[in-house]
Amino acid sequence: MRRRSRKKPAAPESHERWLITYADLITLLMIFFVILYAMSRIDTQKYEVLAQSLQLEFRKSDTVIEMGSGVTGSLDRAQQPKPAETSEKVDKPDKEKLQEEAKRQMEQNLQDLLKVIQSYIKQNHLENKIFVADTSEGIAIRLSDQFLFDLGKANLKDNALPVLGKLASLFSTLHNTISIEGHTDNLAIQPGGVFQDNWELSAGRSLSVLRYFVDKAKIDPKKFKIAGYGDTRPVVPNTTNANRQKNRRVEITVLRSLDFK
Incomplete structure (x- = not known):
């Protein structure tokens, strides 16, 4: 008589797979916040150069606003270009x-x-x-x-x-x-x-x-x-x-x- 082989019992179902998804989410969040942090850091020296350049451009006497006082409003009017007048x-x-x-x-x-x-x-x-x-x-x-x-x-x-x-x-x-x-x-x-x-x-x-x-x-x-x-x-x-x-x-x-x- 043949002996019937016994079936191995199925492995119990794991209930901890959510940890993988959670770990991936945490990793992505960490990367996201690292990027935000990196973007939020200010190079003071570069910022000062940029600020001075913008301020100079805004205060230049050849502003596109004729007879204006510059974008910042502090330009001396004596330095402003005279408005273009008609030939007459x-x-x-x-x-x-x-x-x-x-x-x-x-x-x-x-x-x-x-x-x-x-x-x-x-x-x-x-x-x-x-x-x-x-x-x-x-x-x-x-x-x-x-x-x-x-x-x-x-x-x-x-x-x-x-x-x-x-x-x-x-x-x-x-x-x-x-x-x-x-x-x-x-x-x-x-x-x-x-x-x-x-x-x-x-x-x-x-x-x-x-x-x-x-x-x-x-x-x-x-x-x-x-x-x-x-x-x-x-x-x-x-x-x-x-x-x-x-x-x-x-x-x-x-x-x-x-x-x-």
Whole structure:
């Protein structure tokens, strides 16, 4: 007879498997807290460097907030960049400032011109032939026809050239407009002459002075304007020969004006 083998009794079921899961959980928690601890540690030296760098950047004067006082609010406003202005706001004050400066310089030049001409007249004893004055229009220089022209003619005399040469040397440095006006007395022009009347004579005389400045002295013709007024603008009544002599003249005026463009 065969003997039946006995079955070995099954091993009792373990009730401590939860310890494995618990141990894994504890391990993970420990790792997690180690990481947190490591992240929470501060390198003081690196922190100070970072803090100073950020503070410097926030306090820089070239902050993107124009006219601001920096991100920290403690930046000196004197160091702030000025806000960008439109061209109109910039150009208008600048243009006005330039105009004012040009006017001051022009006035100074006119006063210097007046003094130089007065000194020239005195040194050359030309008080009876040249008169200069500061008028509302500008510096007016009145030249008698006695040394400029012969009676009834418009050709410049030789002794007038030094005076015109002196004036030309002064005019060449100015930027003002220069007016040249011819004037006569009220006596009628003798028939058979070059000019038909005092209008033509006064215009011809102013033109002769202009041609000297432009052709001889080589001054820019754009600086000048000329006119002939005949006997319509006397300085004194044409009642005597002396008065008529005063009315026969060429007036050169350096105008008190500048072209602003």
